[in-house]
Amino acid sequence: MNPFHSIKAILFDFGGTLDTDGVHWSEKFWEAYQAAGVPIKKTEYEKAFVDAGDHLVSARILPHYNFKETLATQIELQLQFLEIHFGLPSVYHNHYKEVILTYAYEEASKTLDKTKQILERLSQHLLLGVVSNFYGNMETVLDEFGILKYLQVVIDSAKVGIRKPDPAIFRLATEHLGIAPQNTLMVGDSFDRDIIPAKQCGCITVWLEGKSWKDEVGGKEADYIIHSLSELETLIYNTKLF
Numbered sequence: 415m416n417p418f419h420s421i422k423a424i425l426f427d428f429g430g431t432l433d434t435d436g437v438h439w440s441e442k443f444w445e446a447y448q449a450a451g452v453p454i455k456k457t458e459y460e461k462a463f464v465d466a467g468d469h470l471v472s473a474r475i476l477p478h479y480n481f482k483e484t485l486a487t488q489i490e491l492q493l494q495f496l497e498i499h500f501g502l503p504s505v506y507h508n509h510y511k512e513v514i515l516t517y518a519y520e521e522a523s524k525t526l527d528k529t530k531q532i533l534e535r536l537s538q539h540l541l542l543g544v545v546s547n548f549y550g551n552m553e554t555v556l557d558e559f560g561i562l563k564y565l566q567v568v569i570d571s572a573k574v575g576i577r578k579p580d581p582a583i584f585r586l587a588t589e590h591l592g593i594a595p596q597n598t599l600m601v602g603d604s605f606d607r608d609i610i611p612a613k614q615c616g617c618i619t620v621w622l623e624g625k626s627w628k629d630e631v632g633g634k635e636a637d638y639i640i641h642s643l644s645e646l647e648t649l650i651y652n653t654k655l656f
């Protein structure tokens with residue numbers, strides 16, 4: 415029997431996967447910066463993105479923060495960094511923040527709407543879960559977009575104290591589901607943080623290869639590669655994965 419014919423559960427990454435369908439958040443924010451006309455170079459912006467990510471610890475984001483508040487916290491840190499290190503005039507701070515936030519939120523909301531429909535259909539046949547390096551408010555955000563009700567497990571790194579790429583975070587999710595890793599698909603956009611550790615844990619991996627700010631090579635190690643979440647159902651049913 416082909417072992418791939420026995421999928422009982424799917425785990426998903428959230429950021430870059432369910433909310434942007436494969437577009438890395440650094441790229442999504444950069445689109446928003448351009449829409450806002452922020453006068454900085456992409457290399458400067460990338461430094462701000464990394465710095466804000468490093469400082470976006472759970473202490474800054476509270477468990478009740480919704481998606482917009484989460485994005486706003488991130489954008490605030492990025493703009494502060496650009497003002498301090500690259501002389502971005504602070505006089506337009508609030509204007510830039512508002513335009514970037516509106517753009518990023520609306521884009522992600524549209525994608526999450528489509529994602530919700532996919533998860534709704536998959537939930538009729540399979541157990542579903544999310545495994546995310548998030549900030550303690552993953553469930554709040556999933557509920558906000560009507561997705562939480564389709565999930566049997568949500569692992570938020572800030573809550574469990576384990577972060578990707580530690581394979582233990584995927585083991586924890588499969589244990590919660592009561593499904594063996596070899597009967598579990600893991601779908602994520604990060605080759606290093608999703609695919610490699612999920613494979614180490616024994617899951618079958620689906621790499622959502624999208625638009626990333628750095629080339630992630632080595633995709634051949636993923637069991638399957640898709641370029642949009644909309645390809646997932648076709649993959650599962652045509653390949654008779656369950």
Ligand SMILES: [Mg+2]
Nearest residue numbers: 427429430603
């Ligand atoms: Mg991701």
